[in-house]
Amino acid sequence: MQPLTNRSKVVVKKEMSLYERIYLPAVISGMMITFSHFFRKKPTIQYPEQTRAFSGVYRGQHVLKRDDNGAERCTACGLCAVACPAEAITMTAAERKPGEEKLYREEKYAAVYEINMLRCIFCGDCEDACPKEAIFLTDRKVNSEVNRKSFIYGKNVLVEGIEKEKRVDVSLRQTAAVLAFKKHKEFDHNS
Ligand code: SF4
Numbered sequence: 762m763q764p765l766t767n768r769s770k771v772v773v774k775k776e777m778s779l780y781e782r783i784y785l786p787a788v789i790s791g792m793m794i795t796f797s798h799f800f801r802k803k804p805t806i807q808y809p810e811q812t813r814a815f816s817g818v819y820r821g822q823h824v825l826k827r828d829d830n831g832a833e834r835c836t837a838c839g840l841c842a843v844a845c846p847a848e849a850i851t852m853t854a855a856e857r858k859p860g861e862e863k864l865y866r867e868e869k870y871a872a873v874y875e876i877n878m879l880r881c882i883f884c885g886d887c888e889d890a891c892p893k894e895a896i897f898l899t900d901r902k903v904n905s906e907v908n909r910k911s912f913i914y915g916k917n918v919l920v921e922g923i924e925k926e927k928r929v930d931v932s933l934r935q936t937a938a939v940l941a942f943k944k945h946k947e948f949d950h951n952s
């Protein structure tokens with residue numbers, strides 16, 4: 762049959778030499794590779810008794826931030842939900858009533874804000890899209906659960922505590938590059 766290309770190679774089945782036929786050198790060489798692994802640092806750890814140190818910018822469980830006065834920063838604009846490729850975020854907006862200025866920073870706020878952690882792929886797009894610096898991913902891990910409903914995190918889990926000691930530090934995520942980006946006039950939506 763006429764070949765369509767000239768890429769095919771003729772394979773020659775060459776006779777094995779005596780050295781190859783006794784197999785022992787190949788077996789010894791394989792065993793030496795196996796033994797050499799005994800003395801290497803083990804890559805596995807005894808989880809959950811042992812845990813690895815995570816990077817400060819590891820993308821784990823989200824936090825909804827409060828401002829310096831303790832008011833919720835989220836204004837329920839929905840940009841995070843639109844940006845989310847996994848459609849994991851839902852919210853219901855509500856209007857702030859007189860007297861609630863200390864609770865919510867803007868006139869509109871999220872009465873309901875939910876993230877489905879089973880859908881989330883921890884990409885960080887919600888954090889990037891937020892114009893109010895209200896949502897950040899953190900180095901906290903999402904707990905394992907035994908039913909699907911428990912993975913839908915509402916404001917009771919997501920909003921950080923009002924007390925200073927319960928605030929979630931996200932300063933490591935605000936790198937010099939990120940802050941420089943936010944100062945750029947073209948992207949000046951965070952001022
Ligand atoms: S981290 Fe990504 S997938 Fe998860 S909620 Fe945010 S945008 Fe959606």
Ligand code: SF4
Nearest residue numbers: 835836838839841891
């Ligand atoms: S977290 Fe940010 S982007 Fe999402 S609704 Fe609130 S203010 Fe808008």
